[in-house]
Amino acid sequence: MANNSFYMKFIYMAAPLEDVSDAAFRSICHKYGADLTFTEMVHVTSLARDNQSSWRRLQFPDNTPVQIQLLPAQEADLEKFLSVFKPFEGFKGINFNLGCPSPNVVHAGLGCAMIKRISKVEKMIGIVRSFNYPVSIKMRLGLNHYEKEKKAYLNLIKKVNPDFFVVHARHGKQTYDKPADFSVFDECIATGKPIIANGDIDSKEKVEFLRKKGVAGAMIGRAAVKDLGVFNRLKGLDVPNSAQLRQEYLKYAEKFKIDPRYVKNVLKRLGKNSKAMDKDLLI
Numbered sequence: 349m350a351n352n353s354f355y356m357k358f359i360y361m362a363a364p365l366e367d368v369s370d371a372a373f374r375s376i377c378h379k380y381g382a383d384l385t386f387t388e389m390v391h392v393t394s395l396a397r398d399n400q401s402s403w404r405r406l407q408f409p410d411n412t413p414v415q416i417q418l419l420p421a422q423e424a425d426l427e428k429f430l431s432v433f434k435p436f437e438g439f440k441g442i443n444f445n446l447g448c449p450s451p452n453v454v455h456a457g458l459g460c461a462m463i464k465r466i467s468k469v470e471k472m473i474g475i476v477r478s479f480n481y482p483v484s485i486k487m488r489l490g491l492n493h494y495e496k497e498k499k500a501y502l503n504l505i506k507k508v509n510p511d512f513f514v515v516h517a518r519h520g521k522q523t524y525d526k527p528a529d530f531s532v533f534d535e536c537i538a539t540g541k542p543i544i545a546n547g548d549i550d551s552k553e554k555v556e557f558l559r560k561k562g563v564a565g566a567m568i569g570r571a572a573v574k575d576l577g578v579f580n581r582l583k584g585l586d587v588p589n590s591a592q593l594r595q596e597y598l599k600y601a602e603k604f605k606i607d608p609r610y611v612k613n614v615l616k617r618l619g620k621n622s623k624a625m626d627k628d629l630l631i
Contacts, residue, residue, distance in 0.1 A: 358559055358563075358564065358565050358566075359383040359384060359544075359564065359565035360381055360382050360383050360384075360565060360566055360567075360568065360579045360582070360583075361382060361383065361384045361385070361386070361514070361544060361565060361566070361567040361568070362374060362377035362378070362382040362384070362385040362386065362567075362568065362569075362572050362579070363386065363546065363567050363568060363569030363572065364386035364387060364388050364389055364417040364443070364445070364486070364569075365388060365569055365572075365573060366388045366389060367388065367609060367610060367613050368388065368573055368610060368613050368614055368617075369385070369386060369387055369388040370388075370407070370601070370604070370606045370607070370610040370611075370614075371407045371408065371409050371410070371412070371600075371604045371606065372597055372600035372601040372603075372604050372606050372610075372611075372614075373573070373576070373597070373610070373614055374386075374387075374412050374414055375410055375412045375600055375604075376576045376593070376596060376597055376600060377572055377576055377579065378412045378413065380576060380577040380578075380579055380580045380587055380593075381577070381578075381579025381580035381581075381582070381583055381585065381587075382568075382572075382579045383413065383565075384413050384414070384415065384440060385412055385413065385414045385415075386414060386415050386416075386417045386443055386486075387405060387406060387414060387415070387416050387417050388405060388417065389417045389418070389419050389445045389448060390402050390405050390406065390416065390417065390418055390419065391418075391419045391421070392418045392419060392420055392421055392422075392425050392426050392429050393421045393422065393425045395418075395425075395429040396424075396425035396426075396428040396429045397425075404607075407604065408436045408437075408438060408439070409603075409604045410437075410438065411437040411438040412438050413438050413440045414438055414439065414440060415439075415440050415441045415442060415443040415482070415484060416439075416441075416442055416443065417443040417444075417445050417486065418442060418443070418444060418445065419445050419448065419453065419458055419459065420444050420445075420458070420462070420468075420469075420472045421456075421458060423468075423471055423472065423475060426472060426475050426476070427475055430442075430475065430476065430479045430481070435481075439481075440482060441476075441481050441482030441483055441484060441511065442476045442481055442482070442483050442484075443483075443484045443485070443486055443514075444469070444472060444473075444483070444484070444485050444486070444510075445459060445486055446459065446460060446462045446463050446469070446485055446486065446487040446488070446504075447459060447460050447486050447487050447488040447516050447520075448460060449488065449520040449521070454491065454520065459520070460487070460488045460490065460491050460519070460520035461491050461520075463487055463488070463490055463491065463495065463500050463501060463504050464490075464491075464495070464500050464503075464504075466503070466504055466507050466508060469485070469504065469508050470507070470508050473485075473508060473509070473510055482511050483510045483511060484510045484511050484512050484513070484514065485504075485508070485510045485512075485513050485514065486513075486514040486516065486546070486567075487501060487504065487513060487514070487515060487516065488501070488515075488516050488518055488519055488520050489501045489515070489516075489517065489518060489519040489529070489532060490519045490520065491519065491520045491521070492519055492520055492521045493519055493521065493522075495519060495520075496519040499535075501515065501532070501536070502535055502536065502539070505536055505539050505541055505543075506539050506541075509541070511542065512541070512542035512543070512544055512564060512565075513536070513541055513542065513543055513544065514544040514546050514567050515532070515533065515536055515543055515544065515545065515546060516528070516546040516547045516567075517529045517530055517532055517533070517545070517546065517547040517548075518547055524570070527548060528546075528547030528548040530545070530547075530554075530557070530558065530561075533545055533558065533561050533562075533563055534561060537561060537562045537563060542564040543562075543563050543564055544563060544564055544565045544566065544567050545558045545563040545565070545566050545567070546566070546567040546568075546569070549566045549567070549568050549571065550568070550570075550571035550578070551582075552582055552584070555582050566582075568582075573614060573617045573618065574617050574618065574619065574620055574621065575587075575590065575593070575618075575619070576593045576596075576597065576618065577593055590618060590619030591619070593618065593619075594615065594618050594619065597611075597614060597615070597618065598611070598615075601614075
């Protein structure tokens with residue numbers, strides 16, 4: 349496990365959100381308190397095949413600290429991508445998505461279906477380390493309730509050694525109308541591995557509860573797209589109102605030439621509290 353002082357404090361992370369986590373979104377989240385941001389999930393196979401639409405998802409116009417989130421598949425594809433990838437200012441490593449519950453992803457044995465594939469995950473981590481890059485894992489509690497009960501997530505945490513784990517405290521079949529299970533963090537933390545909590549974190553009280561448990565940080569997704577300043581708000585710092593944040597996002601989006609699809613997805617949620625808009629957010 350890397351000895352990196354960046355991870356020695358309680359840190360706030362902006363979650364990878366499909367069709368949302370563009371460069372403008374990440375930059376503003378960082379400006380208002382996110383210590384680390386993530387790209388949306390990108391299929392490593394598509395990158396290895398030089399799919400241009402996939403490469404366009406990797407836009408880094410400033411020095412915002414960011415990890416690239418990959419959906420890992422074949423080891424050869426990961427190695428091929430990393431052999432042509434050029435690190436940029438702000439690059440903080442590679443994150444593997446072991447949490448995506450999308451049926452198409454799961455059917456291919458990827459996303460949260462990979463949580464039990466310990467040997468494969470270990471090989472993937474080793475490949476990233478061979479390029480001297482930091483590496484992390486974002487995961488759920490298993491593919492389904494059965495895997496959660498059998499503690500598939502805990503087995504993975506014990507047996508592999510990325511720089512940190514982001515644990516979304518739901519299993520793959522669980523919808524967002526069911527609360528995240530914060531009770532799992534005690535045994536995750538007991539492994540001695542750096543654990544970042546994820547799922548339903550939207551208040552100072554929840555952050556303090558998790559901090560007292562001993563997690564290394566908090567990753568925030570749905571609350572962040574509704575309030576780009578949520579990270580500093582949770583720290584008790586002043587943040588512009590939603591109208592000002594909206595205008596600031598639009599300025600960044602214009603400056604960075606963000607795809608209108610992403611702008612639409614951010615603006616329809618920014619400043620809104622409707623849970624109905626959460627259902628299509630994959631994190």
